[in-house]
Amino acid sequence: MEQDPVIRSFTVGINDQGKRIDRILRNLLPQYPLSSIYRMIRKGTITLNQSKVAPTHRVREGDVLSIPSTLRTKELSHPEFRSFSSLPILYEDEDFLVLDKPKGMSVHGEPSLLKPVLQYLHDKIPSSLTYTPGPLHRLDRNTTGILVFGKSLKGARLFSSALQTGLVQKFYVSILTGILHEPTRWEHPLTRDSRNRKTVLGTDSAREKKVGITEVFPVAQSTLLPSGTTLVILRILTGKTHQIRAQASFEGHPLLGDTKYGGQRFRGEYFLHAHRLILPGRLKVQAPLPKKFAVTLRTLFGEGPFIFDGVSL
Numbered sequence: 001m002e003q004d005p006v007i008r009s010f011t012v013g014i015n016d017q018g019k020r021i022d023r024i025l026r027n028l029l030p031q032y033p034l035s036s037i038y039r040m041i042r043k044g045t046i047t048l049n050q051s052k053v054a055p056t057h058r059v060r061e062g063d064v065l066s067i068p069s070t071l072r073t074k075e076l077s078h079p080e081f082r083s084f085s086s087l088p089i090l091y092e093d094e095d096f097l098v099l100d101k102p103k104g105m106s107v108h109g110e111p112s113l114l115k116p117v118l119q120y121l122h123d124k125i126p127s128s129l130t131y132t133p134g135p136l137h138r139l140d141r142n143t144t145g146i147l148v149f150g151k152s153l154k155g156a157r158l159f160s161s162a163l164q165t166g167l168v169q170k171f172y173v174s175i176l177t178g179i180l181h182e183p184t185r186w187e188h189p190l191t192r193d194s195r196n197r198k199t200v201l202g203t204d205s206a207r208e209k210k211v212g213i214t215e216v217f218p219v220a221q222s223t224l225l226p227s228g229t230t231l232v233i234l235r236i237l238t239g240k241t242h243q244i245r246a247q248a249s250f251e252g253h254p255l256l257g258d259t260k261y262g263g264q265r266f267r268g269e270y271f272l273h274a275h276r277l278i279l280p281g282r283l284k285v286q287a288p289l290p291k292k293f294a295v296t297l298r299t300l301f302g303e304g305p306f307i308f309d310g311v312s313l
Contacts, residue, residue, distance in 0.1 A: 001174045008073070013061040013155040015131035021048060022055035024065070027130045028073050065129070087113075087120055089147065091285050093192055095155025097121070097133070100287045101147040101274075105136045117149055125151050137163065137170075137239065143288040144170070145274030162279055163239070172234045172244060173289065173313060176253040177263055177302065179228040186247040187213050190240045198260065201248035214247050219308055220301040227264065228294040231301050232288040233275070233308045244272060271296060276311065289313060 016024060025037045025046065037046075037055075044052045047066045048059065059065070068071065091098040097120075099113060106112050114134065121133050136148045136159045150156035150176045190212040191202035202210050213236070222232040230253070234244055244263045248254050254263035257270035271293045276286050288299065297306070297313070306313040 006069040007066045007070045010065045010067065010073050010129055011127070012059045012061055012065065013126040013128045013130040014061050015060045015126060016059060018058050019130060020055070021053055021057050021059055021065070022128050024059065028065075028067070029071060031072060047108060065179070071106070087116055090284065090287055091198075092151075094124040095150065095152045096136075096283060097151055098277075098283065099147045100151065101139055101144055103142050103144050103269075103290065106141050107139060107147065113147065121151060128153075131156075134161065137168075138272060140245075140272070142244065142269070143172075143272045143274060143295070144290050146170075146285055147274070148275045148277065148283070158282070159279065166237065167280060169276075169278040170239075170274065171234050171308075172236065173246065173271075173273045173275045174232055174234060174248075175256040175271055175296070176230045176232055177227050177246055177256050178230065178253045179221050179223075180216065180230045180232065181221070181255065182217045182219065185213070186250075187211060187249055188247055188250055190243065190246060192241060194224075198243040199240065202248060210240070211238065212243045212247055214242045214244060217308060219306050219313070220304075222300040225256075225266075226302055227263075229300055229305065231297065245270075267296070275313065286311065 004225055004310060010028070019042065022034070022037060026034065027042070029037060041053070041055050045068060047053070047069060048057065048063055080212060087099040088102065089097065097117065099117070101113060108114055118133060127132065129164050131149055131153045133149055136150050136156060139145070139147050148159060159168070187284065188211065189202035190199050190210050192198070192269045195198045215235040215237065217233040218230050221227045236243055245258055249261035249263070254261045255270040257263055257266035257268070259265055263270060273289055273293055274287060276285050304313070
């Protein structure tokens with residue numbers, strides 16, 4: 001007598017609510033072709049609440065998806081990671097986790113903030129068949145400061161939509177080569193040079209899609225170095241790779257220490273810090289300057305105070 005196959009059950013969570021069952025299964029069974037998934041749904045090999053459903057059926061929170069244990073499903077558990085004893089958390093609510101990213105740490109890859117974030121959130125968020133927490137925007141490896149992770153699908157969608165419509169306000173602090181006295185606006189067509197891993201000037205024909213826009217606000221000037229330096233706040237209105245570094249170079253004011261983009265060598269590094277982020281009605285976060293940046297700032301520009309838009313650096 002043939003035995004019924006052993007069944008594994010997966011409960012639909014709040015972050016899966018409203019998704020089509022075929023799309024959930026494509027995530028859960030990534031090694032199987034879509035045609036096989038459709039066939040298993042039609043035959044009732046895979047069921048929802050112990051009943052056959054159409055591949056386009058949309059699930060609700062609490063529904064139970066049943067799959068034969070003979071099928072290899074995607075690993076849903078979070079990886080172990082013990083390199084961080086604690087995360088540099090600036091703010092947390094039900095939808096967002098905001099970190100103060102250190103220099104030299106990537107968002108993905110190794111070493112990465114993603115793994116300790118997933119470990120930290122393991123028991124803090126509802127399980128999901130489709131949604132995995134992740135960063136909602138980018139920061140370069142050597143850029144420090146505010147980095148927002150989504151804890152829920154609702155939060156991820158809200159932040160992504162706000163980014164696309166220009167509602168998210170992001171402010172950076174840096175030290176530029178040369179003296180600037182007046183606010184200015186940088187606007188350039190940008191493209192990537194993949195061979196040299198740099199952002200370079202694009203053609204005017206690509207301007208509409210690849211333009212980078214940055215507003216620059218001088219805060220203090222110094223003549224301690226021969227070329228002079230300016231402490232600036234930069235607000236990015238677009239989010240292109242290496243946008244600030246490349247545009248500063250194009251304008252003849254490369255970041256102090258950013259030798260990749262033509263800056264003079266300075267203590268083996270440059271300083272670029274994501275200082276403030278505002279999502280109206282939801283987030284208003286500020287990250288303190290890293291200790292080494294703060295010491296350099298006082299060395300070049302004195303004790304301050306350094307204030308922009310009523311906020312002290």
